[in-house]
Amino acid sequence: MKPQLVLGIESSCDETGIGLVCTQRGLLAHRLFSQIDLHAAYGGVVPELASRDHVRRIVPLIRETMQAGGCTLQELDAIGYTTGPGLAGALLVGAAVGESLALALNIPAIPIHHLEGHLLSPMLSVTPPAFPFVALLVSGGHTQLMRVGAVGDYELLGESVDDAAGEAFDKTAKLLGLPYPGGPILSKLAGQGVAGKFKLPRPMLHSGDLMFSFSGLKTAVLTATKKPDFSAEQIPDLAAEFQEAVVDVLCAKARAALLQTGLSQLVVAGGVGANTRLRERLTKEISKRGGNVFFPELEYCSDNGAMIAFACAMRVQAGKAVPSVEGAFAIRPR
Ligand code: KG4
Ligand code: ZN
Numbered sequence: 001m002k003p004q005l006v007l008g009i010e011s012s013c014d015e016t017g018i019g020l021v022c023t024q025r026g027l028l029a030h031r032l033f034s035q036i037d038l039h040a041a042y043g044g045v046v047p048e049l050a051s052r053d054h055v056r057r058i059v060p061l062i063r064e065t066m067q068a069g070g071c072t073l074q075e076l077d078a079i080g081y082t083t084g085p086g087l088a089g090a091l092l093v094g095a096a097v098g099e100s101l102a103l104a105l106n107i108p109a110i111p112i113h114h115l116e117g118h119l120l121s122p123m124l125s126v127t128p129p130a131f132p133f134v135a136l137l138v139s140g141g142h143t144q145l146m147r148v149g150a151v152g153d154y155e156l157l158g159e160s161v162d163d164a165a166g167e168a169f170d171k172t173a174k175l176l177g178l179p180y181p182g183g184p185i186l187s188k189l190a191g192q193g194v195a196g197k198f199k200l201p202r203p204m205l206h207s208g209d210l211m212f213s214f215s216g217l218k219t220a221v222l223t224a225t226k227k228p229d230f231s232a233e234q235i236p237d238l239a240a241e242f243q244e245a246v247v248d249v250l251c252a253k254a255r256a257a258l259l260q261t262g263l264s265q266l267v268v269a270g271g272v273g274a275n276t277r278l279r280e281r282l283t284k285e286i287s288k289r290g291g292n293v294f295f296p297e298l299e300y301c302s303d304n305g306a307m308i309a310f311a312c313a314m315r316v317q318a319g320k321a322v323p324s325v326e327g328a329f330a331i332r333p334r
Helices: 036-040 047-068 088-105 114-124 165-175 182-190 215-226 232-261 276-288 305-318 325-331
Strands: 005-010 015-022 026-034 078-084 109-113 133-138 143-150 153-159 265-269 292-294
Touching: 005 047, 005 088, 005 114, 005 305, 015 047, 015 305, 026 047, 026 305, 036 047, 047 088, 078 088, 078 114, 078 305, 088 109, 109 114, 109 305, 114 133, 114 143, 114 265, 114 305, 133 232, 143 232, 153 232, 165 182, 165 215, 165 232, 182 232, 182 276, 215 232, 232 265, 232 276, 265 276, 276 292
Parallel strands: 005 078, 078 109, 133 265, 265 292
Antiparallel strands: 005 015, 015 026, 133 143, 143 153
């Protein structure tokens, strides 16, 4: 197959991301516009505002990306866009632009599952992992362990029964009175505190399976703040203990997943993959047991267009590009 040039569009939440990938030359360019400032005043993402801003940003970002990659739209072979999960209105902007552009250029439009983008994003690194590997997907909406055999070969090993890890970070940050976006701010504060001064549970640590639960942890934090002797100076210590509890569970279950599958490579993806403490602990614990951990570059941890273009290019290359919305959900457990 001759090298294919693929444009990727990400608009599932509050980031407009565009990526340009060549199946032979790799990532040529990508651009990102984050709406954090737009939503900060509301303490969270306002779906209606998110959709409208995607409309404003998406075409200029496509132009910029094409220019930065030194290519013209007419050279494109396929367009991948995030089809879900995400905010309906926001997703529709990317889908409408992707499908229309593909129609005008007479090339396929390929819906890409958002989590597949995250899952394959560590392969954008200079030293990418090789199949097969275990993926720990930790984002704002999902906490999942998957066995990844090849592009499109994903087996769900375990997931959260309630809140996702990122969601727990965000909700806990909110109840501690921290500004949006809570996760990274809470994690920064945790760096100034000492874990162990408070005692929080490690939910489902000994459940004997690869399932997670994080909603009780958030409630335990709330209970700690309600104690009469609790003061604002203790917030960094409480944040540190919260982070350690999440990291303890994620590390233990990731190790168990490697053991269960007999694999030695762990790939971490999604926004929480940017967490410094998680990176430190996983690197130490997995390498001690002879395994390897791969993290996406920080810029590819949170939502971005490069990962969607890359996932789409890998599907095109593997002959698994299905130009239908149903096809995108091939990521579902087997
Ligand atoms: O993958 P992502 O950008 O979006 C989703 O697909 O959900 O993940 C966003 C999540 C948010 O919950 C955010 O608080 C969390 O990732 N996050 C972090 C850190 N950076 C982002 N959580 C903990 N520590 C961080 N450094
Ligand atoms: Zn995401």
